[in-house]
Amino acid sequence: MEKTTDLIVVADPDEGVQAGFKRLFGEHLKIVCFGESEEALLYLKQNTGAAVILSCYNLPGRGGPAFLRACETLVPQAARVMLTRENSAEAIKKALNEGHVFLFLQKPCKQAELITAVETALGHHQHLAKDRALLERTLAGSIKLLIDMMALFHPEAFRRTATVRKQALKLAKGLGMKKTWELEMAVMLSPLGEALLPKQILSRYRAARSLTEQERDVLNRAPAQTRELLTNIPQLEKVSEYLFLSARGYDGSGFPKDGPKGTDIPRVARIIKLLTDLWYASPENGPDAAAFDAMTINKRKYDPELLELAKEVLMDDVPDDKKKFVTQCHIRSLKPGDILIDDALTEGNRELVLSRGHMLTPTTIRRLEHFHQTTGVRQPIRVERHQPAEEGVAAPA
8 A cells, every 4th residue: 555645534532443443444544443433523613624534333422323424514525434343234224324334344354455456445535535626726717707697797796705715715714724615605605695685775884884774684584585595506515514504603602592602603704704804803904903903802702713813924025026016007908816905996987897806707708898888987997917008007016
């Protein structure tokens, strides 16, 4: 067996079994062992990259089949293996139907048979991981198209997604999160609930003005509406739950009233809560000390670890050699990939056409052209560009 960094989780109270796995595979794979189900599940919540999960049938806690079923929700791409002395048809049926196991191995298991089983399970995991990666890329492209289209009709709601996505990836890096797909999808879709709200209710809420009982009821239903829209889309089940809980405070405040608090709130939901509130507390050019001071006043609403990390990584200076160029140019000189520094507004009534932070595409550039032809768009427009443009006045950001 070739040496890899694949993670194998073994849930079995038999110390001999645990020692055997470490002896056979410890030099080639990362082996982590547990004697009961709940501690193993807690570990898997924080280590969702497990490749293979092995469990005995009579696992202390919730039992092997129920444990593996829970693992399927936490780590769907992991191959699940049942290793047990139980040989009844009922036990096998329960393991397959309830635990959705990939392999069922009988104890005692010969060394060669166990090695073959683990190699087969690793191959199955790699196959699932490749399929999931392909599906994620396809779905991500579809979601990006959906967001671009919705941003055309609800620019005020979706204006923060580009900025918050960059910040979320910085936090993810600081937290050591290797897989960020669900986080990115959640950030991109986070304004969906706002887009469903009447504009007058949203503006009153953001201005901290009092709401009627009926208006507050409409506002409180927004996360549930978002969950209902997304929950039936394959691969977005978790994302829909993260968004449903993204208005829940770390201290138990917010929506839903009977929801979890503290670390029981999914980390992605905690990140979105923090970054959404930070965005509204920040000036146009990004978070500053005053914004974090405002957040600190209500610090009980936020995960303290995330709040400290955000202060550390979101206010750092960008090295000169990595700065983009800022250029002021007219619509005819805009290029796909340019990022709006300021809101694009119409000439007369200054209606929002595209929000700051929006990465331009051929479609959005054509939208600006159409608006300019009909009502006029304020120009020149400031954008960030990776290379200094020949046209326009360029200056370092």
